[in-house]
Amino acid sequence: MKYSKPRTEKEATDILLAEKGMAKILAGGTDILVQMKAGHIEPDLIVDIKNIPGIKDVISRDGGYEIGAAVSGYDFNINPELKSFAPGIAEAFDLIGSTQIQGRCTMVGNLCNASPAADTVPALLASNCTAKIVGPKGIRECGIEKIPIGPGKTSLDKGEFVKSIFIPSRPDFSSDAYMRLTPRSEMDIAIVSAAAFVTLDSHGVCTNATISLGAVAPTVVRVKEAALLLIGTKLNDSALSRMANECKKACKPINDKRGTIEFRSHVAGVLAKRTALLAYERAGEKIE
Amino acid sequence: MNKIRVGVSVNNDKIEFLCSPEDTVLDVLRDNLRLTGTKEGCGTGDCGACSIILDDKLVCSCLVLAGEVEGSEISTIEGMAIDGKLHPLQQNFLKHAALQCGICTPGILIAAKALLERNPDPTETEVRYWLAGNLCRCTGYDKIIRAVMDAAAEMRS
Ligand SMILES: Cc1cc2nc3c(=O)[nH]c(=O)nc-3n(C[C@H](O)[C@H](O)[C@H](O)COP(=O)(O)OP(=O)(O)OC[C@H]3O[C@@H](n4cnc5c(N)ncnc54)[C@H](O)[C@@H]3O)c2cc1C
Ligand code: FES
Ligand code: FES
Numbered sequence: 001m002k003y004s005k006p007r008t009e010k011e012a013t014d015i016l017l018a019e020k021g022m023a024k025i026l027a028g029g030t031d032i033l034v035q036m037k038a039g040h041i042e043p044d045l046i047v048d049i050k051n052i053p054g055i056k057d058v059i060s061r062d063g064g065y066e067i068g069a070a071v072s073g074y075d076f077n078i079n080p081e082l083k084s085f086a087p088g089i090a091e092a093f094d095l096i097g098s099t100q101i102q103g104r105c106t107m108v109g110n111l112c113n114a115s116p117a118a119d120t121v122p123a124l125l126a127s128n129c130t131a132k133i134v135g136p137k138g139i140r141e142c143g144i145e146k147i148p149i150g151p152g153k154t155s156l157d158k159g160e161f162v163k164s165i166f167i168p169s170r171p172d173f174s175s176d177a178y179m180r181l182t183p184r185s186e187m188d189i190a191i192v193s194a195a196a197f198v199t200l201d202s203h204g205v206c207t208n209a210t211i212s213l214g215a216v217a218p219t220v221v222r223v224k225e226a227a228l229l230l231i232g233t234k235l236n237d238s239a240l241s242r243m244a245n246e247c248k249k250a251c252k253p254i255n256d257k258r259g260t261i262e263f264r265s266h267v268a269g270v271l272a273k274r275t276a277l278l279a280y281e282r283a284g285e286k287i288e
Numbered sequence: 289m290n291k292i293r294v295g296v297s298v299n300n301d302k303i304e305f306l307c308s309p310e311d312t313v314l315d316v317l318r319d320n321l322r323l324t325g326t327k328e329g330c331g332t333g334d335c336g337a338c339s340i341i342l343d344d345k346l347v348c349s350c351l352v353l354a355g356e357v358e359g360s361e362i363s364t365i366e367g368m369a370i371d372g373k374l375h376p377l378q379q380n381f382l383k384h385a386a387l388q389c390g391i392c393t394p395g396i397l398i399a400a401k402a403l404l405e406r407n408p409d410p411t412e413t414e415v416r417y418w419l420a421g422n423l424c425r426c427t428g429y430d431k432i433i434r435a436v437m438d439a440a441a442e443m444r445s
């Protein structure tokens with residue numbers, strides 16, 4: 001195995017492109033090292049992107065935030081501005097692993113590892129985040145949901161890597177939330193997870209909503225039909241129940257010892273309700 | 289083998305070592321530098337026995353490649369006592385008998401030190417969450433938590 005530490009974006013794509021064997025981009029390494037030790041992957045080349053200038057930066061632009069690919073969970077959550085701007089993304093990021101894992105893990109690593117249970121992905125999707133991708137043909141941008149295409153698989157081409165994630169600006173009276181169910185309260189992987197983003201008018205009526213679910217299908221799912229049921233309501237019980245029902249229908253989870261299909265689908269509805277309510281409450285606090 | 293040369297500061301000593309691309313920081317600390325206070329429990333980020341402070345962040349040294357730490361500052365358990373005088377955390381671990389077999393202890397001490405550097409007055413809940421990535425098969429955690437709380441109080445006074 002070779003280890004390389006490119007100093008520029010161009011150098012990184014060149015090295016990735018030139019490698020004939022298996023090349024792995026290294027961010028925090030909290031997935032890669034575990035997979036290497038377990039013998040699941042045997043990379044010929046590791047490309048450590050953490051020395052590329054700007055890759056650890058958080059930039060405020062266009063009313064949103066661009067988060068560099070090497071920003072760790074710890075870095076994100078000690079930033080009060082980010083936490084209050086996107087509390088749902090912050091809480092999803094914070095749920096990854098222990099304090100030690102937080103010191104290394106990144107959102108981009110979480111996204112590109114392409115686990116259906118990755119915690120930040122439903123939250124990034126609910127907030128309509130995009131990824132900036134650098135490759136041999138230059139820079140392109142796409143919705144984060146286009147990147148994971150199945151367990152362990154991404155749509156990135158050879159030579160490409162994600163440079164940053166953009167959390168776009170939000171209308172007034174908007175907020176988000178994320179929750180997951182795990183067998184243990186810490187250090188565990190989600191059986192089901194849900195994220196919600198809501199926008200309210202000045203009377204507390206929902207004008208826009210997004211609901212996304214994790215760990216219930218090969219990739220994270222956005223449940224448009226469910227979110228539509230919240231629009232025009234103040235998230236009363238009947239609207240929430242109908243929304244939860246749509247979420248249940250959208251689930252195609254696996255059946256294993258951690259949860260049956262029926263259980264996972266049911267919990268998806270419950271978590272969707274709770275995250276929608278929490279996002280609603282957070283958005284409501286912004287109305288005088 | 290294509291060896292990599294890496295320069296780091298370990299417990300304020302500037303050192304250089306040669307390592308293989310697949311070596312972790314834990315491998316280098318224990319096998320090259322003979323700093324065996326940092327332990328290997330799981331090797332997969334779950335137990336925290338290998339905890340070190342890397343440039344002010346608490347990390348699992350089993351999940352960091354040695355090549356990644358060029359130019360960094362590392363603190364390990366070996367740097368915790370100064371001139372033979374135990375750190376208040378170490379003293380309180382002894383006082384409370386917060387260890388039995390001791391495998392988890394260096395990792396927990398380093399993790400607790402990282403916490404108190406950021407938050408000198410943590411609540412019990414904060415201590416428990418901060419240390420959730422440090423597993424102990426012997427003590428049942430309670431004495432560990434008491435020792436950390438007492439050390440924190442002592443260091444504030
Ligand atoms: C003890 C432990 C607990 C964990 N708990 C959780 C948890 O609760 N929830 C959860 O979701 N995950 C958890 N994880 C998994 C892991 O920590 C996360 O997925 C983390 O976000 C991965 O980020 P990383 O930077 O460490 O990724 P890396 O290991 O560096 O990379 C992961 C994957 O993404 C690719 N990649 C990384 N950066 C880029 C880039 N810039 N462009 C393109 N591809 C890239 C890599 O090639 C690799 O395939 C845990 C892991 C451990 C060891
Ligand atoms: S040995 Fe590193 S976490 Fe267990
Ligand atoms: S004292 Fe034995 S594992 Fe903690």
